[in-house]
Amino acid sequence: MKNSFEIISEIDLEVAVFNEYKKYSSLGNVRNKESNLFNFEDLSQKGGNSRQAFIRDFSSNENDLVSIAKALNISLDVLYNTMKNNVNLLDSDYKFDKTSVITVHGKDHLNYKTYSISEIPNLYTELAKVEPFNIKSILHFVKRFGLPTGVRDFPQDFNSYDLMMMPIANYFELNHDLILYRDLFHLVQRYIRKDIKEIKQDRMNELNKILNYTELSHTKEFINNEIVRFKKLDEKDTLAYELNEIFSFYNELENQNLFKGFMYEGSNNQFIRKLSPNDLFGVAYIQLYNALINKPELKRCKFCNHYFESSSWKMNFCAPLPFRKRSSCEMAYNNQKYKK
Numbered sequence: 001m002k003n004s005f006e007i008i009s010e011i012d013l014e015v016a017v018f019n020e021y022k023k024y025s026s027l028g029n030v031r032n033k034e035s036n037l038f039n040f041e042d043l044s045q046k047g048g049n050s051r052q053a054f055i056r057d058f059s060s061n062e063n064d065l066v067s068i069a070k071a072l073n074i075s076l077d078v079l080y081n082t083m084k085n086n087v088n089l090l091d092s093d094y095k096f097d098k099t100s101v102i103t104v105h106g107k108d109h110l111n112y113k114t115y116s117i118s119e120i121p122n123l124y125t126e127l128a129k130v131e132p133f134n135i136k137s138i139l140h141f142v143k144r145f146g147l148p149t150g151v152r153d154f155p156q157d158f159n160s161y162d163l164m165m166m167p168i169a170n171y172f173e174l175n176h177d178l179i180l181y182r183d184l185f186h187l188v189q190r191y192i193r194k195d196i197k198e199i200k201q202d203r204m205n206e207l208n209k210i211l212n213y214t215e216l217s218h219t220k221e222f223i224n225n226e227i228v229r230f231k232k233l234d235e236k237d238t239l240a241y242e243l244n245e246i247f248s249f250y251n252e253l254e255n256q257n258l259f260k261g262f263m264y265e266g267s268n269n270q271f272i273r274k275l276s277p278n279d280l281f282g283v284a285y286i287q288l289y290n291a292l293i294n295k296p297e298l299k300r301c302k303f304c305n306h307y308f309e310s311s312s313w314k315m316n317f318c319a320p321l322p323f324r325k326r327s328s329c330e331m332a333y334n335n336q337k338y339k340k
């Protein structure tokens with residue numbers, strides 16, 4: 001006999017990937033684009049300033065802070081001095097380029113293919129590989145998976161709610177979301193791997209950075225106490241502390257409308273956990289959440305050294321990308337081996 005309630009958790013979504021994408025620094029160029037499918041002038045008006053803050057500042061990945069400093073054309077030291085005493089980077093004198101966009105290139109808006117999210121359970125590890133403010137790295141991802149965020153739009157004669165089609169994204173917003181995503185990914189991956197040594201080291205670095213850059217005596221005192229307290233935590237308490245950080249992160253994402261919580265719907269003796277992500281970041285946040293629960297084995301790829309989810313069979317490389325049958329990392333690794 002069937003259970004009276006079943007929990008179904010799935011994302012039923014097709015994603016459109018266009019043939020070619022390009023970064024445009026001026027909206028003028030986009031406005032002049034001719035398209036039968038989209039009104040690029042309308043699309044380029046949307047978005048651009050909807051992101052409020054880089055949360056987590058000092059606890060962000062060091063590499064990403066370097067990328068932010070580079071994007072602002074300042075040194076890491078100046079960046080830290082700006083961030084001290086809880087100054088929000090977006091309220092500082094340093095201005096990000098908020099007008100650039102990434103959009104479908106040339107006449108290729110007529111040319112796209114689609115993949116199903118259900119076939120790409122590894123989107124969350126792939127998205128974590130993308131380097132913020134590195135246009136080469138970003139386009140590498142976008143060409144394979146589509147824009148991770150942006151203006152969702154359909155051509156008029158389309159009527160499919162389950163198709164995610166994003167012809168244009170604001171470059172700043174995309175990078176902003178990427179940095180946030182990589183921060184949470186970093187927290188979750190080391191939590192899943194129970195890497196206490198790495199967790200402790202990262203937290204100490206973070207606390208010491210705040211200590212070095214703050215002038216407020218009560219902050220200094222608080223941080224010094226935190227350092228003593230954190231050093232003493234055993235494995236169990238360290239993981240509990242981390243889990244708490246992860247949940248606060250999800251809450252913050254919900255507050256900023258960057259992540260929609262789960263909706264539950266009961267019908268036909270089935271509880272359906274309905275997932276309706278805004279964009280690919282939303283999909284990745286859900287996959288990351290599932291990873292937190294299922295605790296898959298995360299291994300470093302033998303070719304690119306990034307984390308990937310190693311399924312039941314023995315895998316040493318990242319999983320195949322959309323529209324591919326074999327792992328690109330495995331093929332690249334083998335090519336390299338034979339060349340030697």
Ligand SMILES: [Zn+2]
Nearest residue numbers: 301304318329
């Ligand atoms: Zn790889």
